[in-house]
Amino acid sequence: MAADAVLTPLAVIRALQGAYARGARGPELLQVAAGHIRAAGPPYTGVYLYMLHDRELVLEAFDGRATEHTRIPVGTGICGQAVAQGTDLNVADVGAAPGYLACSLETRSELVVLIRRNQQILGQIDIDSDVPAAFDAAEQAAVKEVADALAALL
Ligand code: SME
Numbered sequence: 590m591a592a593d594a595v596l597t598p599l600a601v602i603r604a605l606q607g608a609y610a611r612g613a614r615g616p617e618l619l620q621v622a623a624g625h626i627r628a629a630g631p632p633y634t635g636v637y638l639y640m641l642h643d644r645e646l647v648l649e650a651f652d653g654r655a656t657e658h659t660r661i662p663v664g665t666g667i668c669g670q671a672v673a674q675g676t677d678l679n680v681a682d683v684g685a686a687p688g689y690l691a692c693s694l695e696t697r698s699e700l701v702v703l704i705r706r707n708q709q710i711l712g713q714i715d716i717d718s719d720v721p722a723a724f725d726a727a728e729q730a731a732v733k734e735v736a737d738a739l740a741a742l743l
């Protein structure tokens with residue numbers, strides 16, 4: 590349980606389950622996730638939900654600043670590297686990250702948490718922060734709880 594995280598995963602998960610019960614599916618659920626995660630406030634600046642289609646990540650929902658990166662090939666950017674490596678990526682300083690794709694010049698750190706069902710990667714929650722090194726282990730664990738709940742509903 591991520592007691593000291595800014596994000597309260599249970600509140601987001603309840604919102605997702607409520608939306609699902611009312612008939613929300615796919616991108617609608619992703620939008621609920623994006624909105625509720627970003628509503629946690631700083632350090633959550635922008636929340637982007639990408640789903641994996643073939644070998645490409647496709648932006649299906651976001652809350653925060655718009656991004657030009659609506660399709661990202663696997664292996665490209667931090668988002669694509671997370672999929673290629675099959676791992677979550679917590680980047681404390683995006684300026685020092687090889688291959689980083691900038692969405693905004695204000696962004697200082699970024700967290701990518703994969704949405705997986707069993708071993709299969711369905712997509713990812715990508716979070717930008719204007720705060721350097723914004724996401725500690727508790728914060729990352731909180732986002733992972735949301736990703737795991739989403740995987741069950743998608
Ligand atoms: N920074 C990401 C691109 C996505 S936008 O930030 C929303 C990357 O390097 O893959």
